[in-house]
Amino acid sequence: MSSYLDTGGRGGIAGWIFSTDHKRIGILYLATMTGLFFVAVVIGVLMRVEQLVLDPPLFAPQVYNAFFTVHGVIMIFMFVLPGLGAVFGNFFLPIMIGARDVSFPRLNLMSWYAFVAGTVIVFVSLFTGDGAPDTGWTFYVPFSVRTGTNVTLGLTGVFMLGFSSILTGLNFITTIHRLRAPGMTWHRMPLFAWSLYGTAWVQLLATPIVGITLLLVIAERVFGIGVFDPAKGGDPILYQHLFWTYSHPAVYIMILPAMGAITEILPTFAHRTVFGYKAIAYSSMAIAFLGSLVWGHHMFTSGMSEQANLLFSLFTFLVAVPSAIKVFNWTSTLYKGSIEVRPPMLYALTFVFLFAIGGLTGLMQGALAVNVHLHDTYFIVGHFHYVMFGGTGVAFFAALLYWFPKMFGRTYNERVANLAWAPIFVGFNLLYFGMLVLGYMGMPRRYFTHLPQYHTGHVIASVGSFILAAGLVLFFANLVVALLRGKRAESNPWGGVTLEWRIGSPPPAENFDVIPEIQGRPYRFNPEVSE
Amino acid sequence: MTTAAGAHGGHVDHEGARFGMWLFLFTEILLFGGLFILYAAYRARYPNEFHEAGGHLDAVIGVANTVILLTSSLTMAASITALRTGQRRRALASLAGTIALGVLFLVNKYFEWSGEIARGFYPDSPLLAGRPQGEQIFFGLYYSMTGLHGLHVMAGIVLLAVMLALVLRHRITGGEYHKLENAGLYWHLVDVIWVFLLPLFYLAA
Numbered sequence: 068m069s070s071y072l073d074t075g076g077r078g079g080i081a082g083w084i085f086s087t088d089h090k091r092i093g094i095l096y097l098a099t100m101t102g103l104f105f106v107a108v109v110i111g112v113l114m115r116v117e118q119l120v121l122d123p124p125l126f127a128p129q130v131y132n133a134f135f136t137v138h139g140v141i142m143i144f145m146f147v148l149p150g151l152g153a154v155f156g157n158f159f160l161p162i163m164i165g166a167r168d169v170s171f172p173r174l175n176l177m178s179w180y181a182f183v184a185g186t187v188i189v190f191v192s193l194f195t196g197d198g199a200p201d202t203g204w205t206f207y208v209p210f211s212v213r214t215g216t217n218v219t220l221g222l223t224g225v226f227m228l229g230f231s232s233i234l235t236g237l238n239f240i241t242t243i244h245r246l247r248a249p250g251m252t253w254h255r256m257p258l259f260a261w262s263l264y265g266t267a268w269v270q271l272l273a274t275p276i277v278g279i280t281l282l283l284v285i286a287e288r289v290f291g292i293g294v295f296d297p298a299k300g301g302d303p304i305l306y307q308h309l310f311w312t313y314s315h316p317a318v319y320i321m322i323l324p325a326m327g328a329i330t331e332i333l334p335t336f337a338h339r340t341v342f343g344y345k346a347i348a349y350s351s352m353a354i355a356f357l358g359s360l361v362w363g364h365h366m367f368t369s370g371m372s373e374q375a376n377l378l379f380s381l382f383t384f385l386v387a388v389p390s391a392i393k394v395f396n397w398t399s400t401l402y403k404g405s406i407e408v409r410p411p412m413l414y415a416l417t418f419v420f421l422f423a424i425g426g427l428t429g430l431m432q433g434a435l436a437v438n439v440h441l442h443d444t445y446f447i448v449g450h451f452h453y454v455m456f457g458g459t460g461v462a463f464f465a466a467l468l469y470w471f472p473k474m475f476g477r478t479y480n481e482r483v484a485n486l487a488w489a490p491i492f493v494g495f496n497l498l499y500f501g502m503l504v505l506g507y508m509g510m511p512r513r514y515f516t517h518l519p520q521y522h523t524g525h526v527i528a529s530v531g532s533f534i535l536a537a538g539l540v541l542f543f544a545n546l547v548v549a550l551l552r553g554k555r556a557e558s559n560p561w562g563g564v565t566l567e568w569r570i571g572s573p574p575p576a577e578n579f580d581v582i583p584e585i586q587g588r589p590y591r592f593n594p595e596v597s598e
Numbered sequence: 599m600t601t602a603a604g605a606h607g608g609h610v611d612h613e614g615a616r617f618g619m620w621l622f623l624f625t626e627i628l629l630f631g632g633l634f635i636l637y638a639a640y641r642a643r644y645p646n647e648f649h650e651a652g653g654h655l656d657a658v659i660g661v662a663n664t665v666i667l668l669t670s671s672l673t674m675a676a677s678i679t680a681l682r683t684g685q686r687r688r689a690l691a692s693l694a695g696t697i698a699l700g701v702l703f704l705v706n707k708y709f710e711w712s713g714e715i716a717r718g719f720y721p722d723s724p725l726l727a728g729r730p731q732g733e734q735i736f737f738g739l740y741y742s743m744t745g746l747h748g749l750h751v752m753a754g755i756v757l758l759a760v761m762l763a764l765v766l767r768h769r770i771t772g773g774e775y776h777k778l779e780n781a782g783l784y785w786h787l788v789d790v791i792w793v794f795l796l797p798l799f800y801l802a803a
């Protein structure tokens with residue numbers, strides 16, 4: 068059977084951008100998102116350079132404002148939000164549950180088009196109108212209503228991106244409900260599929276809220292409807308509520324699939340079945356649920372009532388419980404396993420370490436009194452880079468290393484992948500731990516410059532960012548070389564046991580000749596031992 | 599065992615399509631839900647102003663449009679039933695009737711909005727600027743919510759027109775009626791949302 072890479076009739080680019088094959092769509096996302104990631108990394112590094120060159124500033128303050136806005140919008144809406152779901156979910160969800168494709172293949176392609184359209188609109192908004200948006204990725208009113216920059220167009224683009232996310236979520240839920248292979252009961256589903264299921268519900272239920280909120284900001288700017296404008300009786304705090312009702316659950320859209328991928332990688336390299344299958348599966352759902360009740364912790368200093376503050380703080384502490392369940396299960400999975408630290412495993416373990424720092428600093432901010440001190444400082448910036456970059460970003464790298472041989476049928480140089488880990492890890496911690504310390508000392512976020520007492524910290528962070536960026540370049544260069552010149556991969560290079568490892572590398576166009584009958588639980592590394 | 603072996607056979611998974619449609623309707627409800635929450639918050643803050651501002655709306659048109667939409671839901675359901683029981687002509691007529699009622703709704707809406715605007719009630723208008731803030735919010739919400747709903751009616755009309763074409767070309771038939779059914783679900787949702795808009799705005803006085 069020929070692989071999905073060389074079938075399709077239509078040659079060249081048309082064979083890709085008109086293909087409804089879920090695997091090709093996954094690759095389309097991978098290519099677009101990686102490109103966008105690097106654009107945003109360059110902007111991130113430029114911001115770090117700005118903090119080195121103070122007098123006169125390298126970029127005008129207004130340029131710095133545009134920088135962090137664009138950097139944030141790209142990283143959030145175009146990289147971590149589609150994230151592992153759009154790339155590896157599209158590619159592997161149908162395979163892992165024994166299906167030939169998702170439920171609505173054409174809708175799936177349409178989501179990618181919506182994604183590209185949204186991206187294009189955001190980029191057009193940077194270079195047209197009266198300057199690039201300068202509100203930060205949160206688009207807080209009243210500033211986003213008053214500023215003269217091209218926010219209206221930027222918001223339109225973000226709205227399109229949300230639409231894409233909704234359609235993907237809808238598709239995945241239906242696929243999981245309808246297309247599981249015979250014998251694939253809910254409790255026999257791989258945990259990556261479970262995590263996508265929880266994520267898809269959040270995507271479906273939360274994204275419309277931010278959609279309508281952003282539409283209202285557009286209407287506010289174009290028609291002056293007044294619902295968020297204090298001059299007309301509107302209440303900006305309501306904007307914040309609606310925005311975070313979506314955007315906090317959204318961080319679970321980012322992290323759940325990442326956790327799911329880690330849950331695939333750890334058992335494979337510990338050669339041991341996953342510890343606490345059901346606990347992991349249901350903690351995904353618990354995170355999705357509890358995560359929808361904590362949005363207020365972004366607004367402790369905005370002037371909500373005391374009771375609301377207390378409740379939101381309580382829920383914030385509670386949501387740490389299911390997250391911690393996962394971390395304990397992962398460590399227990401490793402216990403008495405025969406651990407083999409190959410590149411995917413190295414990055415997966417790094418994920419656990421960095422995510423734990425991100426999670427614990429998150430808890431610190433969940434405490435009301437501490438929050439007042441930390442609000443709007445570099446501490447926040449450090450924290451969310453730990454969870455989104457150290458968490459989702461690094462998990463994305465781990466997943467890429469894990470599934471690369473399967474997706475492309477090529478192997479990469481493992482030594483270089485390990486080598487790239489060192490600058491990424493060192494640079495990352497210099498940069499973001501530096502930010503945590505700076506923030507604790509009082510350095511505010513979103514400032515193009517800083518006071519002299521913060522200078523040493525900024526220099527350390529900037530040096531870290533250069534090291535990190537170099538590591539990222541090495542990491543991806545290695546994979547590009549592998550793509551062009553890598554040796555042919557076997558169908559199961561790591562000894563994985565989920566369905567994707569039982570078909571060829573790269574997978575055949577139809578995934579399976581015959582839809583498999585599922586006999587038992589996933590992760591049975593020792594089939595003799597019964598369930 | 600909850601598996602869907604039938605879904606693998608290459609033919610269309612009707613139940614999956616219906617399931618997907620319901621999920622989509624959830625998202626629509628949440629989209630409007632954000633607006634309903636805003637309405638609730640502001641109404642609690644400005645009860646008297648909302649009462650006052652509601653008096654400036656034309657309840658007659660509002661009620662007439664409610665009757666129109668409810669009737670259109672009836673013809674929509676009739677169309678599906680007719681198709682399933684093999685009465686193709688009747689199904690086509692009911693579907694065309696549904697579309698016509700949708701258009702009529704929009705025509706009314708057009709006159710209603712022009713009337714309000716002519717009397718000076720529109721966002722940022724000099725008239726509203728001189729009135730209490732709660733009334734400005736009321737009209738902001740009124741135009742946003744009925745406007746968004748109007749857009750949905752337009753989308754529904756386009757959707758139903760496509761369905762009409764498909765029935766005419768025998769792509770939707772008594773045996774393969776599921777697309778029409780899903781389009782019907784969408785149309786009913788648009789209708790239900792209106793049923794909530796009516797008391798919140800037109801009967802607020």
Ligand code: HEM
Nearest residue numbers: 108111112114135139142147203204455456512513514532
């Ligand atoms: C080498 C990589 C990166 C560098 C050097 C970098 C650097 C920065 C810097 C300097 C800021 C602005 C801090 C401020 O002045 O407030 C920032 C903000 C931000 N970054 Fe990154 N970052 C990188 C990667 C990422 C990644 C991978 C993500 C997400 C997955 C991310 C998400 C964000 C967000 C959401 C903001 C906030 C923007 C805002 O304030 O509106 N960054 N980053």
